[in-house]
Amino acid sequence: MAKGQDERPADQDGRLTTEDAVRAMLLTMPRLVSRAKRTPVPEQLRRLRLAPRHLSLLSCLLFDGPTPVKDLAARLEVAPTTVSLMVSDLQREGVVQRRQDPGDGRRSIVSLSEDPATREAVDAWLASSAKAWHKVLDGLSPEERATFVHVIQGYEEELAGTS
Known part of the structure; x- marks a missing residue:
């Protein structure tokens, strides 16, 4: 179905x-995950067989710079x-370097x-997602952004608690 055809409109x-x-989220989330999985891994990184957890770690390092292992663990919510x-x-x-x-x-x-070349490959891998998030989130007020992030994090927590 074309975008929007399977979603009911909001009220006036x-x-x-x-x-x-x-309903809208149950229809949207599988498409979002599917698109994220199809994001091409740059040639330089393909041989590494990176998992989503690696992507999260690399995101932290790209956005936050050099980080202690203990702080990365806290951000990623792993040991x-x-x-x-x-x-x-x-x-x-x-x-990466340690x-x-x-x-x-x-x-x-x-x-x-x-x-x-490695830094550019990591940046290229994350760029399309970051660009899309910026475009969508820039249109929201700071309060709306906080609510959105809170909702997504709460959803993830609920899924983790039910598995």
């Missing part, structure tokens, strides 16, 4: 009933050992590779 005030909103394993995989392939924190020798700081 632009409001949806909960039932209509649930530090899980992050260490992912970082080891990516480090072996030259996608170095000792000069201020605290017990901490590791992870960053994207300094290789410009």
Whole structure:
């Protein structure tokens, strides 16, 4: 079906009933996931067989810069050992670097590779999604953006609690 054909319109005030909103989201989410899965992985990264969790880790490093393993674990909501394993995989392939924190020798700081081609490949992989999110979220007020993010995070939490 073409976009919009399978969704009921909002009422005259632009409001949806909960039932209509649930219906719209149940129809939209599979398409969104399908499109995200079809986002082509740049040639340089294809051989790595990256999972969505790697994409999340790389997103954090791209947006936040060098980050301690413990902080990455907190952002990704996984154990530090899980992050260490992912970082080891990516480090072996030259996608990320791990170095000792000069201020605290017990901490590791992870960053994207300094290789410009690798950084460009990671950026290219994330760019289309980031551009789409910017376009959609720029049209919302700060309060609407906060509500949207809260709703998506709540949805993910509910799914995690029911599995």
